[in-house]
Amino acid sequence: MDATTRRLTRGLVAATALALAVSGCSSSSGSGSGAAASQSAIPRAGAEDINPQPLENVKDGGELRIPLQQWIDQWNPYQVDGTYGDSVEIMKMIEPLLFRIDSSGVYQPVPEFLQSAKVVSTTPQTVLYTLNPKAKWSDGKPLSYLDFKAVWQAANGSNPAFNTSTTLGYNQISDVSQGDDPTQVKVTFSTPFADWQSLFYPLLPAAGIGTPDQFNKGWVEQVPITGGAFKLGAADKSAQTLTVVPDPSWWGAKPKLDKFTYRVLSTAAMTQAFLNNEIDYASAGRADSYSQLAADKDGVIRSSSPWDEVHISFGSNGPLASQQVRQALEKAIDRPALVKVANQGVPVQFPLLGNHLLMTNQAGYQDNSGEWGKYDLAGAQKLLTAAGWQDAGAGKPRTKDGQPLELHFILSDGSPQQSVDLATATQNMLLQAGVKIDIDKVPANDFDEKYINVGKFDLAMWRNTGSFPPALVIPFYQAPQGDNVFQNYSKLSTPEIDSLLKQASQTLDPAQAAKLYNQADAKIWELGHTVELYQRPYVTAYRKGLANFGSAGLADFDYTKVGWQK
Template identity: 65%
Template sequence: MDATATTRRISRAAALAAALALAVTGCGSGGGGSADGAARSEPPRQGANDINPRPAAQVKDGGEVRYPLYQWITQWNPYQVDGTYGGAVEIMRALEPSLFRVDASGTFQPVADYLVDAKVTSTSPQVVTYKLNPKAKWSDGKPLSHLDFKAVWQASSGKDPAYNIANPAGYELISGVEQGADPGEVKVTFAEPYADWQNLFRPLVPAAGIATPDDFNKGWVEKVPITAGPFRIGVADKTAQTLQLVPDPDWWGEKPKLDKVTYRVMTQSATTQAFLNNEIDLAAAGTATAYGQLKDAKDAVVRSASPWDEVHISFGGGGALADQKVRQGLGRALDRQSLIKIANNGVPVDFKLLGNHIFMPNQTGYQDNSGDWGKFDLAAAKKLLDEAGWKEDGPGRPRTKDGQALELHWILNDGTTQAQVDLATAAQNMWLAVGAKVDIDKVPSNDFFAKYVNQGKFDIASWRNTDSFPLSTSLSNFRLPQGDNVFGNFSKLGSPEIDALLKKAAGTVDPAGAAKLYNEADAKIWELGHTVELYQRPSVVAVRKGLANDGAFGLASSDLALTGWEK
């Protein structure tokens, strides 16, 4: 299991891994130091991962694996807007039905423990028929049924604002859910075509747990009321900040190899020493300091792959930043290559400049759409700020407009490592060179998302979006808010044109046609000045020798039930 999560979105879900910025799927990351002599390699290609794959017969029965967790999980409902934290989403894969998993090539594969079959059985209208495994049941004894699919659809469709949802993508296109030929069959009918239907109901949650808006929004706070996975929660000690999973004795599938899986909340910077002290079995090694200490550690193996995981700088939509020209000017003032060099210093995998908000470089369809908006040009940046009415006030001084100084605030997690601070400081100096004063404000780690990012209370912030797969999940990150619901678009910046392109792409079954529309939308997102992409963050982790079926998953989903220790 990749241990440094971010916000992994279910619709995109914000994952656990090593990054320079927090992830939504968000968490802290980064690191300072230097190791100029570190050997470099190209990022792994599409379809690659590094998890020491072993069949069940070669994995011991029993034992424990210990992971870090970067914040205590409060909201466990993955469909609720506050339930998209990467750590929660990863753990929920072991607790609730994950109907499909993604393989290393980024392809959906059905999970036999839950599905006998699932396929499109009609195209006009689009109908998907699911045949459920008759052994599959919830912890309250009820079998999985169309009622669970129906409840997830009705809650996540966006039609009832009382459900504070993370993302209606796909669900808003469903026109009906009903029982099929028998209680083990489910028919889902779409009003409009939806290419990524396999990502829906992933995971499935029980109708009994989300029957009312109150159940949906509050019934999963500090608890997982009903499960149907290979594991269940054994211990959840908020005071000790420790969470433990144990095998569910009622699980009908192949028994998990481990006796227990333990998560302990700690800062990203603490994970290196915790690994060296033999307190955890997996630690992020994606920074110079961490890699330098972990690469030769006793009983350590470094594993690396390229997941859907991007590091970016986001602009808020209020104050001076409500002006698109100001956002564009600030974007053009950034020397992205220099910022990436700070993050990449001493890490043995090259961090490549990212030119797309939707595709990763190892995905089919990727192209660089940044154009002029991603090019470092001080003269162009100054011209844009001039046009926005912000007048220069001398070297080293902020510009002014209507008696106000161009002074902005970058919100940083107080657990952020030195590399992230160094990157923010470098960006701060770049912006001052064009007359924008940016103050760096540190806030408590547990408040970073809940009280700042999720609330849109920032001028500038950096985090990671992880596991935004399939492509249609990107709509959540960039769609216009509806009332108080910002989905995953915490900047609250968008346009009807971007929404229309992303929705049309999501309904385009032909992959080439969909890719064209997604890239058109991405070019508009760059022009909007919504987010400055930096790089695809490789997953570089140190794992304990002998750990099987875990490490750097690349584009693939993790499967905790297969994790264990080699015989």
């Protein structure tokens, strides 16, 4: 991984990557020569690169060794501290995943959990789910409307004691009830919600989230109830390793692998761990790692274009409480120059990103950065002067009321050199405008919980990943409610942005929804919330022979099919 990855689940949580690293999650078609690897490293919009193999070509048994960026404390993906990308991905293995997104970004029902799901009425919008009668929780209870109802009640914002990561969609539901029989679930909306398939993703059991205490604390360092093809195996916090193993009570096709083993590694250590045959994939999205990994005879490079953006977020305290100051920082940052820093030495283009809500290969995308995304040093200096920060001379921070304009850029101490280079380049750019930047490295395991989640930063850089469909990005920019900031760690928003995002999420016409999202995005740029840098392709080295897994683009994996090619 390269930039801290904060990943929200693609249906509930969106994806936040906290480090500038790429956790290569996807699949590939790959042979293993160097020439083939370099050809594979050309991302294709909407494509996946996972070496797809029929099950008869995949061995029974074996292990997949996966790097983790940080230890997982909170497993509940609906809880505000549970949105870390790797934990969300594991929860999609061990809890019911009603839909699986395909490589073109379309939700497909997962038959082991869902026989059908459809909108049966539009006035009001009503969705009828028909569950697989074989689907059950690890405590023996069948999946039912009670589980949907518990998720809705916990996540709809009506009880602030449930510290939820987002209320989006859930706060538009008016009722959850049983249909004609116990396998049917009827969800009725008070206002339309276009991305309804992104809800209950994954589904959690009513028995595990029924009270605020269960919801907030019951999934810390444990998963009390599972409902998928896999379950957690051993977890050793001191060794920073955990395993995911097949659940013998699973009613679907038997998984191919015996075990998934996860190990916490710093980003800098992942390349060497792959070369030492200690893990089975590692990010090749940086020049130093790409050159080593592409030359490894036991690896193959796989790449695709996922929902994955790298940005610099601004805080809202001190000098940054001023919109003029934040806008000045936007103008003082040369985005194309930073993209060149990130892209150097990797033969895959990192597209400059002009949108907070949509990726460059996503329907409806347009560049809304305008004057705020364009490098304009003189304009930045003018804004700072207007905000009361006086020029103190070249190479010196501006001052106001005798205080220097000094800000802190928070960086994980596990970040790779690429992230350090980006932060340093930003530091140099902002000094030209009279803004002194201190780069503060903090422990990787504290980056989220003690800094980002609580808004303790002036500038910080991370990746949001897997935030598809666009409604899932809304919690990054919606207005906080009391102590709940959702995933808007900058705590910056406006009623106009809130209203446009809400309208977009309720608009069933995709073209009209995209228009509203783009209007909101232009206002987010104007607010000075976040400077978008680039859409990051998954460029990752995988162990040769790994099948049905790799660089998946927009798609979800079917982990029961992942294994080693015969």
